Amino acid sequence: MSPLTDGFGRSFPYLRLSLTEACNFRCTYCLPDGYQADGRPQFLAVDEIRRLVRAFATLGMHKIRLTGGEPSLRRDLDEIIATVAAVPGVRKVGLTTNGTLLPRRLPGWHRAGLTALNISMDSLDRGRFLAITGHDRLPEIQEGIEMAAELGLESVKLNAVLLRGLNDDELPQWMAFLRTRAVSVRFIELMRTGDNEAYFKQHHLRAEHITDQLTAAGWHERPRRADAGPAREYTHPDHRGSVGIIAPYSKDFCRGCNRLRVTARGDLRLCLFGDFGIALRPLLQSDDDHDALLARITTQLGLKAAGHGLHQGQTGLTPHLASIGG
Ligand code: SAM
Numbered sequence: 130m131s132p133l134t135d136g137f138g139r140s141f142p143y144l145r146l147s148l149t150e151a152c153n154f155r156c157t158y159c160l161p162d163g164y165q166a167d168g169r170p171q172f173l174a175v176d177e178i179r180r181l182v183r184a185f186a187t188l189g190m191h192k193i194r195l196t197g198g199e200p201s202l203r204r205d206l207d208e209i210i211a212t213v214a215a216v217p218g219v220r221k222v223g224l225t226t227n228g229t230l231l232p233r234r235l236p237g238w239h240r241a242g243l244t245a246l247n248i249s250m251d252s253l254d255r256g257r258f259l260a261i262t263g264h265d266r267l268p269e270i271q272e273g274i275e276m277a278a279e280l281g282l283e284s285v286k287l288n289a290v291l292l293r294g295l296n297d298d299e300l301p302q303w304m305a306f307l308r309t310r311a312v313s314v315r316f317i318e319l320m321r322t323g324d325n326e327a328y329f330k331q332h333h334l335r336a337e338h339i340t341d342q343l344t345a346a347g348w349h350e351r352p353r354r355a356d357a358g359p360a361r362e363y364t365h366p367d368h369r370g371s372v373g374i375i376a377p378y379s380k381d382f383c384r385g386c387n388r389l390r391v392t393a394r395g396d397l398r399l400c401l402f403g404d405f406g407i408a409l410r411p412l413l414q415s416d417d418d419h420d421a422l423l424a425r426i427t428t429q430l431g432l433k434a435a436g437h438g439l440h441q442g443q444t445g446l447t448p449h450l451a452s453i454g455g
Contacts, residue, residue: 399432
């Protein structure tokens with residue numbers, strides 16, 4: 130059994146590491162007023178990241194996703210990717226990004242060892258994209274998606290948060306998009322966070338809105354592998370691309386949880402909506418603390434709860450996803 134197994138038999142081969150809380154977008158559901166710096170300590174440095182990833186890889190983690198905030202705002206991102214990719218045991222290095230810097234920086238990230246890319250794209254319509262994110266950047270993001278395909282990254286996924294009244298009628302356009310492109314579009318149900326209660330009430334829409342249309346159009350849910358994460362994947366013989374559904378309010382969602390998170394300041398978070406963090410940073414200052422770090426991670430994993438409390442409106446410590454790493 131992997132040392133990263135919790136009291137409910139779930140194991141955690143997957144780490145999401147936030148590199149920064151800063152973001153250059155103002156997505157209406159996340160940071161509508163933009164990122165406000167708070168003067169607290171700096172985000173993890175490359176050496177701290179190396180020690181952290183080495184510890185998780187020693188415990189059986191083999192897939193890491195770098196996220197934020199907007200991770201591409203880190204000037205040392207190439208170095209971070211190369212550092213993480215060089216840790217023995219790490220097989221996949223992913224990045225979740227809003228995609229604005231892809232045309233300029235993707236070749237460097239790819240050379241550094243990036244294998245997987247998740248790009249957020251809430252609408253295929255330029256005006257709607259601007260209204261949701263506060264930035265008219267859809268053309269460069271689309272250029273970046275084509276570039277990722279040309280570079281041959283192992284996996285390219287697009288994230289679209291499903292928003293009632295704002296982008297909930299675009300499935301036909303997405304299906305046309307997926308006919309020729311070997312990418313997966315993930316429709317994510319809007320999650321309630323500490324800061325977005327009124328927005329959530331107005332715009333949350335259940336994922337059945339999409340799955341019912343997919344089924345009617347001849348898409349089929351792919352059988353799930355035992356180690357699959359929480360997404361449900363749909364395919365269609367006439368389409369190269371696929372559709373993933375992430376429905377955090379669905380029954381049994383947390384049963385498929387396979388990931389742990391570490392914030393940009395080095396706190397281990399056992400759940401996206403948990404109400405405590407476990408400080409790992411004091412043990413990231415010296416290679417000599419490796420064993421103590423392993424012990425802290427494995428002991429604390431015992432505190433992971435069976436599921437989140439979102440149904441009861443409990444959003445835990447998370448004011449918005451940029452603060453923890455979405
Ligand atoms: N800045 C990067 C990006 O745009 O992908 C990474 C961080 S962002 C927090 C990660 C993902 O979380 C994005 O796809 C974003 O749309 C999604 N997200 C943010 N807030 C959300 C919420 N309340 N519910 C569902 N998804 C959310």
